[in-house]
Amino acid sequence: MHKALIQKLVLTVLGMFAFAFALVPLYDVFCDITGLNGKVDLVVAEQSTSVDDSRQVEVSFTTHAKSSAPFQVKAQQYSVSVQPGKLSEVRFVAHNLSDTARVMQAIPSVSPGQAAKYLHKLACFCFDQQPLDANQSMEFVLRFYVDTELPKDVQELTLSYTLYDITESETAYSGEQTQSQFVSQYYLIQTNPVRGPQNG
Amino acid sequence: MSTTAQDQTVSHEHHGAPSGLKRWLFTTNHKDIGSLYLLFSLLMFLTGGAMAMVIRAELFQPGMQLVDPHFFNQMTTVHGLVMVFGAVMPAFTGLANWMIPMMIGAPDMALPRMNNWSFWILPFAFAILLASLFMEGGGPAFGWTFYAPLSTTYSNDNTALFVFAVHIMGVSSIMGAINVIVTIVNMRAPGMTWMKLPLFVWTWLITAFLLIAVMPVLAGAVTMVLTDKYFGTSFFDAAGGGDPVMFQHIFWFFGHPEVYIMILPAFGIISTIVPTFSRKKLFGYASMVYATSSIALLSFVVWAHHMFTTGMPLAGELFFMYATMLISVPTGVKVFNWVATMWRGSISFEIPMMFAIAFIVLFTLGGFSGLMLAITPADFQYHDTYFVVAHFHYVLVTGAVFSIMAAAYYWLPKWTGNMFNETLAQWHFWLSLVSVNVLFFPMHFVGLAGMPRRIPDYALQFADFNAIISVGGFAFGLSQLLFVAVVFKCVAGGKPAEDKVWDGAEGLEWQVASPAPYHTFSTPPKVD
Numbered sequence A: 001m002h003k004a005l006i007q008k009l010v011l012t013v014l015g016m017f018a019f020a021f022a023l024v025p026l027y028d029v030f031c032d033i034t035g036l037n038g039k040v041d042l043v044v045a046e047q048s049t050s051v052d053d054s055r056q057v058e059v060s061f062t063t064h065a066k067s068s069a070p071f072q073v074k075a076q077q078y079s080v081s082v083q084p085g086k087l088s089e090v091r092f093v094a095h096n097l098s099d100t101a102r103v104m105q106a107i108p109s110v111s112p113g114q115a116a117k118y119l120h121k122l123a124c125f126c127f128d129q130q131p132l133d134a135n136q137s138m139e140f141v142l143r144f145y146v147d148t149e150l151p152k153d154v155q156e157l158t159l160s161y162t163l164y165d166i167t168e169s170e171t172a173y174s175g176e177q178t179q180s181q182f183v184s185q186y187y188l189i190q191t192n193p194v195r196g197p198q199n200g
Numbered sequence B: 001m002s003t004t005a006q007d008q009t010v011s012h013e014h015h016g017a018p019s020g021l022k023r024w025l026f027t028t029n030h031k032d033i034g035s036l037y038l039l040f041s042l043l044m045f046l047t048g049g050a051m052a053m054v055i056r057a058e059l060f061q062p063g064m065q066l067v068d069p070h071f072f073n074q075m076t077t078v079h080g081l082v083m084v085f086g087a088v089m090p091a092f093t094g095l096a097n098w099m100i101p102m103m104i105g106a107p108d109m110a111l112p113r114m115n116n117w118s119f120w121i122l123p124f125a126f127a128i129l130l131a132s133l134f135m136e137g138g139g140p141a142f143g144w145t146f147y148a149p150l151s152t153t154y155s156n157d158n159t160a161l162f163v164f165a166v167h168i169m170g171v172s173s174i175m176g177a178i179n180v181i182v183t184i185v186n187m188r189a190p191g192m193t194w195m196k197l198p199l200f201v202w203t204w205l206i207t208a209f210l211l212i213a214v215m216p217v218l219a220g221a222v223t224m225v226l227t228d229k230y231f232g233t234s235f236f237d238a239a240g241g242g243d244p245v246m247f248q249h250i251f252w253f254f255g256h257p258e259v260y261i262m263i264l265p266a267f268g269i270i271s272t273i274v275p276t277f278s279r280k281k282l283f284g285y286a287s288m289v290y291a292t293s294s295i296a297l298l299s300f301v302v303w304a305h306h307m308f309t310t311g312m313p314l315a316g317e318l319f320f321m322y323a324t325m326l327i328s329v330p331t332g333v334k335v336f337n338w339v340a341t342m343w344r345g346s347i348s349f350e351i352p353m354m355f356a357i358a359f360i361v362l363f364t365l366g367g368f369s370g371l372m373l374a375i376t377p378a379d380f381q382y383h384d385t386y387f388v389v390a391h392f393h394y395v396l397v398t399g400a401v402f403s404i405m406a407a408a409y410y411w412l413p414k415w416t417g418n419m420f421n422e423t424l425a426q427w428h429f430w431l432s433l434v435s436v437n438v439l440f441f442p443m444h445f446v447g448l449a450g451m452p453r454r455i456p457d458y459a460l461q462f463a464d465f466n467a468i469i470s471v472g473g474f475a476f477g478l479s480q481l482l483f484v485a486v487v488f489k490c491v492a493g494g495k496p497a498e499d500k501v502w503d504g505a506e507g508l509e510w511q512v513a514s515p516a517p518y519h520t521f522s523t524p525p526k527v528d
């Protein structure tokens, strides 16, 4: 007489175990819609059609290298003041501090989180994995604009890059890549996680 | 001796207990397994307590004195894990094993063999966890909440042992919960309708559903930590497309219902003890059942109150703030019901009642500090300070642990057939009551003043309060040895207990002899 009930309970347990893993894609979808976690889409945006010249938004840049990643990336201006809708360019200089060739991946994040989906990038070094020779310096251009739809209470936002050393996992994707190839790869990584950098 | 029919065990091959170690290893008897759970929990309570003593010894004075920071972190981590999964949860499972069959008039738990398994895998889980402390690199040091990336990128290689230990603990509690549900649903004596169930049974039924819903999520979380660390996934690693904040969402989706898993059975115990010693029926039985259910349901939608400072949007902060505050409504209903039960009752102050009253006052205090933490802007100040430590020790020590002690004193005479030593128990109660407040109350103050939790050193201005806290801690720790003494003396002998130990007590468990015979209710009693 217990069997039917036990079956249901065991199914619930298995279901909840699966649910824990289902939370992973659900979380991504949820954050995509709401922009909750400040994750930025790694896709090339279209140019804006309108400009809101009634206000200025302060955009600052920070970068930080993840523990043992031997990179330094600096924006040439600490911050820029932009009109929503208007395209801006900022130069970044990346430096490989190690004596070996390394591959860098920058992961962008926007704070406050809800502003993430209003920051559009037309060109960004974060779209690609960036191979850097030993001690090499390289210049990149970030081209972006802030959406005219950006909520009025957001007057400043910060674009932050976390730099990862992905030399080891990169070998799988050697060769030239186009941007769209990378983008599809990025989504592949998201749904089918691969190992990131190995830090001590 | 009561001479009701259920007590007459027909003599066939398994009427008594086999003797020796085998009795305990192979037992499928709910009373044996209940005793095993309770003793194991006592052992873990002392083990976890010893770690707390290390923590308080280090914090007795500012500066680094006794242990290095890495070991200090292992102590806070393993103290939390041992107390949550080794002391509080097994104690409640032990009480469930002993009392639920007797309270609903069933001969045993529904799945006795699985019951044996769910207990006997526990010692292995804790052996693995504790052994990791002695290995190279040490045990887990990332907090009982094992936030990624602390537990993935920055942990040592023994993390796999932690993961397996948690898996086993999870399997054990899930099996225990299934057993409880099947027993309660299928094995009630004729006439024991849902709205006649003793509240301890009701609260455990709801707890068991919570366990089934969230322990698998915990198992999922540790599995993801395992694969992130050892098998190259990046659930919580931004470089691979993951997100460390997601770890916190998954963990607290388990974690908040978990705190209710540790308190709902306590509500059941208090709802049993207060009427007995007030010599009145419980005020608002039905509202207690509904309050418990709504607490359980609401507990699924408040988890992010642990994450106010992770940068949620305003709407999220507001939602989780109001949802959290909403839980205090059904909790308040319970507290008012207990007070109303005592109102104009003929109260007597036996030891179980003393613990129950202390529970009501001090648990409520912990609920108030919880409400303060639920105020989002205030939590930005309080989060990760000793104020949080004060909050959860009031609800867990003077809440859950006090209720377990109340239950132990309440049913010990039924279990052993002997009365416990009243004087010793009085000493235990009063020393615990005073020392627990010396221990935890000043934590509110140092927390509000900004002392961070989980740090082995602190700024000089906190020195006096920390010395007082440590003294309270040592006193509380030592007082628990009195409890051990009371329990073992009571098992060894004492004034024989009557079948109905407390004159105001109600329920089927008081109809059987004291000590409760090995088999009870082999033929179901009639409930009317």
Ligand code: HEM
Binding pocket: B145, B259, B260, B262, B263, B305, B306, B324, B325, B327, B328, B331, B366, B367, B368, B369, B370, B371, B373, B374, B375, B379, B382, B383, B384, B388, B391, B392, B395, B396, B399, B400
């Ligand atoms: C009125 C009811 C309650 C409210 C409003 C409440 C609220 C909160 C809040 C907001 C926090 C997060 C504080 C922070 O980290 O900044 C918290 C932490 C905590 N609460 Fe409660 N709580 C309540 C009852 C309980 C109960 C009944 C228990 C357990 C029996 C409990 C156990 C805990 C624990 C263990 C933590 C800390 C977890 C950690 O970070 O290690 N709480 N509570």
Ligand SMILES: [Cu+2]
Binding pocket: B255, B256, B259, B302, B303, B305, B306
């Ligand atoms: Cu909570």
